[in-house]
Amino acid sequence: MPERNVTPIRGLKVGTIVLIVIAVAVIALFSTSFFVVDQTEQAVVLTLGKFSGIAEPGLHFKWPFGLQRNYNVKTKVVQTEQFGFRTAQLGVQARYEDRTYPEESTMLTGDLNIVDVEWIIQYRITDPKAWLFNLQDKQKTIRDISQSVINMLVGDMTILDVMGSQRVAIEQAGQQLMNETLKGYGLGIEIITVKLQNIVPPVGVQAAFEDVNKAIQDMNRLISEGKEAYNKEIPKARGEADRIVQIAQGYAAERVNKANGDVARFSAVYEEYRKAPDVTKDRLYYEMIEAVFADEQNVELIDSELSNFIPIKNFGTQAGGDR
Amino acid sequence: MKKLITVLVVAVVLLGLLVLMGPFYIQQEGYQSVIVRFGQITRVETDAGLKLKTPFVDNVVTYPKKILMWDGEAQRIPTKENQFIWVDATARWRISDPAKFYESISSLDSAFGKLDDVIDSAVRTVISSNFLREAVRNSNDIMNSTSSETFETGDAEGSDSLRQLTQTDASYDSIEKGRRALSTDMLAMAQQLTPEYGIEIIDVIPRQIRYSDELTESVYNRMIKERNQIAQAFRSFGEGKKSEWMGKLENEQRSILSKAYEEAEIIKGSADARATKIYADAYGRDRGFFDFWRSIESYRTTMPKFTKTLSTDMSYFDYLYGPRGR
Numbered sequence: 001m002p003e004r005n006v007t008p009i010r011g012l013k014v015g016t017i018v019l020i021v022i023a024v025a026v027i028a029l030f031s032t033s034f035f036v037v038d039q040t041e042q043a044v045v046l047t048l049g050k051f052s053g054i055a056e057p058g059l060h061f062k063w064p065f066g067l068q069r070n071y072n073v074k075t076k077v078v079q080t081e082q083f084g085f086r087t088a089q090l091g092v093q094a095r096y097e098d099r100t101y102p103e104e105s106t107m108l109t110g111d112l113n114i115v116d117v118e119w120i121i122q123y124r125i126t127d128p129k130a131w132l133f134n135l136q137d138k139q140k141t142i143r144d145i146s147q148s149v150i151n152m153l154v155g156d157m158t159i160l161d162v163m164g165s166q167r168v169a170i171e172q173a174g175q176q177l178m179n180e181t182l183k184g185y186g187l188g189i190e191i192i193t194v195k196l197q198n199i200v201p202p203v204g205v206q207a208a209f210e211d212v213n214k215a216i217q218d219m220n221r222l223i224s225e226g227k228e229a230y231n232k233e234i235p236k237a238r239g240e241a242d243r244i245v246q247i248a249q250g251y252a253a254e255r256v257n258k259a260n261g262d263v264a265r266f267s268a269v270y271e272e273y274r275k276a277p278d279v280t281k282d283r284l285y286y287e288m289i290e291a292v293f294a295d296e297q298n299v300e301l302i303d304s305e306l307s308n309f310i311p312i313k314n315f316g317t318q319a320g321g322d323r
Numbered sequence: 324m325k326k327l328i329t330v331l332v333v334a335v336v337l338l339g340l341l342v343l344m345g346p347f348y349i350q351q352e353g354y355q356s357v358i359v360r361f362g363q364i365t366r367v368e369t370d371a372g373l374k375l376k377t378p379f380v381d382n383v384v385t386y387p388k389k390i391l392m393w394d395g396e397a398q399r400i401p402t403k404e405n406q407f408i409w410v411d412a413t414a415r416w417r418i419s420d421p422a423k424f425y426e427s428i429s430s431l432d433s434a435f436g437k438l439d440d441v442i443d444s445a446v447r448t449v450i451s452s453n454f455l456r457e458a459v460r461n462s463n464d465i466m467n468s469t470s471s472e473t474f475e476t477g478d479a480e481g482s483d484s485l486r487q488l489t490q491t492d493a494s495y496d497s498i499e500k501g502r503r504a505l506s507t508d509m510l511a512m513a514q515q516l517t518p519e520y521g522i523e524i525i526d527v528i529p530r531q532i533r534y535s536d537e538l539t540e541s542v543y544n545r546m547i548k549e550r551n552q553i554a555q556a557f558r559s560f561g562e563g564k565k566s567e568w569m570g571k572l573e574n575e576q577r578s579i580l581s582k583a584y585e586e587a588e589i590i591k592g593s594a595d596a597r598a599t600k601i602y603a604d605a606y607g608r609d610r611g612f613f614d615f616w617r618s619i620e621s622y623r624t625t626m627p628k629f630t631k632t633l634s635t636d637m638s639y640f641d642y643l644y645g646p647r648g649r
Contacts, residue, residue, distance in 0.1 A: 018328050049349040050372035103397075103411070106533045110465040110495070112455070113546055114534065133353035137392040144394070144413045148528045152502050155459040155532070158468050159546075185390055185415065185525070204543040208550035215554035216474045219561030226568025230575075237576045241583030248587030252594030259598035263605035266616060273612055281615060288619040289639050292626040299631045301640075 032064040040077050042128050043070040051129055073128035078192065081143055083150070084118035085197070106202070107151050113159040114205075118197040121146050121178065123189045130188025138187065146194075149177045163199045171196055348383055350374050355388040355418070357425045367421050384425060386418050390525060391431075393438045399535055400447050402455040407535035410458070412446045412509070414438070415525040416517075423521030437520060442527055445512035449505050454496075458532055461501040472553060481564065488556045502529065 036059055037043045043055040045062065046069045055070065062068035084105030089095040105116045123142065125131045135141055153170045154162050162170070174194040182189060201209045273280045293299065350356055350371050358366040359382045368374050369388065376383060397411035416438065418424045428434045450458055472489045474482070500508070509527040517524055534542055606613040633640075 014325060021332065046352055046371070048373040049351040050370075051352050103531065106531070108459045108532055108534070110460050110468075112459065112542070114539065114542055129352075134389055135392075136387055136389045140394070141390075141392055141415070144392070144528070144530050148413070148530045151529070151531055152461050155502060156461050156464050158465060160472070161468055201546065202543065205546045205550065208547040208554075212472065212550050212554045212557065215557035216472075219474075219557040219564075222558075222561030222565040223568070226565035226572075230568045230572045233572050234575050234579070237579045241579045244580070244583040244587045245590070248590040252590045255591075255594040255598045256601070259601040263601050266605055266613075269616070270609060270612060274609075277612075284616070284619055286639075288622050291623050293631075295627065299633060301633045301635060 029064045032066065033061055035060055035062055035070045035072075037070075037072055040074050041072045042075045043072045044128050044132055045070050051133075054128060071128075071132055073125055073131055075125045075128055078122050078124050080120055080122050081139075081146065082118075082120050083143070083147060084116065104147060107154045109154055109159040109162055110156050111158045114202050115154065115159050115162055115199060116202055117150060117154060117162070117199050119146075119150060119174075120193075120195050120197065121175075121191055122193040122195075123191045125188060126190045127188030130186050134186040134188065141185070141187065142182065142189070145181050146174075146178055146191075149174050149181065150194075153177075159201070163201075167196050167199070170194075346375050346378055348374050348376055350385070353387060353389045354385050355421050356383050356385040357421045358383055359425070364422050364425060369421070384429075386421050386424065386431070388417070390415050390417050392416075393435065393442060395439060395443055395446070397531070398443060398447060400450045402450060402458065403453055404455060406455050406538055408450070408455065408458070408538070409531070409533050409535060410446055410450055410529050411531040412442065412527055413530045414442050414510075414513070414527040417523055417525065418521055419523035420518075420521035423519065425521075427520045428522075434520070434522065438517075438522070438524075441513050441516050442509070442524070445509045445527065446529070448512060449508045453500065453505060454498075456496060457498050457500050458502060458505055458529065460498050461503050463495075463497050466495050466497065472557075474557070481560070485556065485560050488560070489553045505529070 035043065035055075037055050037057045039057045041057065043060070044051065045053045045055055045060075047063065048067060049069075052068070060070070062070060084101050086097045086101075087094050088097045100116075102116070105118055107115055107117055109115050121142070131138065150170070153173055157166050157170075171194045175191050178191045178194065182191070200206060269280075269284075350368055350373075352371040354371070355367070355369040356374075357364055358368065358376055360377070360380055365381070374383075393414040393416055395412050395414075397409045399407055400410050401407050418434075424434070428437060472486070474485070506526065506528055510524060513524050513527055533539075606617075
């Protein structure tokens with residue numbers, strides 16, 4: 001106590017320092033003794049640098065002061081690599097970067113054409129220990145292998161196959177080959193998807209490729225035009241043919257009916273004529289004359305005795321009978 | 324009490340110092356180290372864990388044990404047929420013998436320099452001693468390819484002939500090695516030199532092969548021409564089909580109409596024949612009356628249209644002008 005009274009500040013100081021040192025030590029001890037592993041992760045634990053186990057999600061104890069270290073690895077998360085394009089912004093409507101990556105997407109096909117292929121791969125880390133300690137530049141290696149595999153597969157096909165029928169084959173073979181190669185390095189991942197995106201001819205020849213599609217459209221258009229003309233004329237011609245035949249049939253019916261009619265009338269009259277031939281003949285003659293002159297107005301009658309008559313009448317006037 | 328604490332603190336600090344500089348070091352997973360004493364390699368540690376060393380005397384040089392990557396610049400290389408292509412190769416390697424590596428190269432940077440020399444030259448040698456197709460293709464599968472344009476004409480026979488027309492004439496030279504084998508060649512060539520550096524090259528892989536710029540231009544032109552020719556085939560096929568339809572149209576139109584004409588004339592003819600027979604049968608009964616009757620009928624229809632100037636000596640006027648009337 002007297003000491004304290006003599007040097008109160010110093011005593012306080014020593015005690016405080018000790019307390020502080022102990023507190024710091026305790027804090028350090030606790031803060032370096034626990035670690036949390038997220039549900040998406042597994043943690044690799046190294047004891048004095050040596051692998052000693054894998055920690056599952058949850059709170060874990062470890063030796064303090066870095067004697068045990070934990071490396072959390074996202075083993076549940078599916079990771080994506082894009083080739084030939086990049087997503088600029090994820091979202092409901094993802095935006096893609098405008099720039100292209102010809103150093104990734106330009107490839108030679110087996111028929112020595114050039115094609116631009118864009119694709120993605122998705123992978124998951126299956127062995128966190130291998131993932132951490134077997135390879136140095138992991139992401140770059142994954143990208144390089146993916147690129148070389150797709151290049152090789154595209155190099156084995158014709159450009160039309162690449163753009164058309166063989167897409168799925170490339171995806172499947174690609175996945176298999178990438179997995180084989182990466183397994184060879186002991187990378188500890190599994191490629192779960194290879195999906196080809198845009199496969200297009202290079203910009204310089206796209207117009208020509210487009211033109212083939214246009215040509216196919218043109219071809220179908222021309223064929224349709226031919227069919228259209230055919231369809232326009234032939235049913236009409238069939239109808240026209242029908243009309244001609246119908247008219248002929250009408251003519252035939254008319255002709256026969258008329259004949260029958262004429263003959264019936266003739267026969268009827270003839271029957272009566274036989275009974276009184278002279279009278280009937282004269283009557284018929286007068287009736288005819290009446291019928292012929294019934295509507296006539298300007299008929300000129302010329303005496304047969306006049307010898308100096310100019311036998312042409314009414315020069316320059318309209319003929320009367322032409323009504 | 325106070326002294327005890329002081330002693331304790333000092334002891335802890337000293338222990339800490341000892342541990343820090345002293346006989347232990349921690350080797351992490353994925354690394355390996357060479358222990359050098361006065362410039363001389365005494366030990367190589369390749370597995371992880373707590374390791375011993377003599378303080379102040381031993382120098383620990385740590386190298387990665389992991390597989391490392393080498394990524395070269397793309398090289399412009401002529402193939403055997405003297406076409407220039409860009410080849411972008413990548414390789415994987417590891418330090419297989421840290422002691423040798425320490426002796427001959429010692430730093431990673433100079434290792435990359437060495438690898439540049441070795442791998443670039445292997446790639447160059449292999450590519451330039453093979454045809455382009457060997458580098459591009461990996462198998463002869465393409466020779467079985469039945470790739471063709473996809474289109475619909477709605478007519479199977481026409482489609483077949485068109486398919487033949489637009490088939491890219493597919494005669495491919497067969498390859499002897501292929502890309503994989505070239506990779507193996509490059510690896511074998513590069514591997515010959517590296518063991519003395521303590522380096523093991525695991526693989527050499529062409530990541531991308533593409534035409535040089537001036538070659539690209541002519542390839543584009545070839546591709547365009549090829550496309551044009553195919554487009555032309557489609558268009559002209561369409562023209563042909565259209566003409567075919569037009570011809571068919573005219574053919575059928577003519578035959579339909581002429582057929583109708585034929586039928587119509589036959590119908591008319593037989594009707595005429597029937598009518599003729601009907602008339603002949605009836606009129607034949609009295610030739611004289613028929614003449615009279617038919618003349619009268621005819622006058623009735625034709626006379627009203629004539630302009631008439633009559634003479635009084637017609638028998639019709641007998642009673643008007645003639646002696647019987649007067």
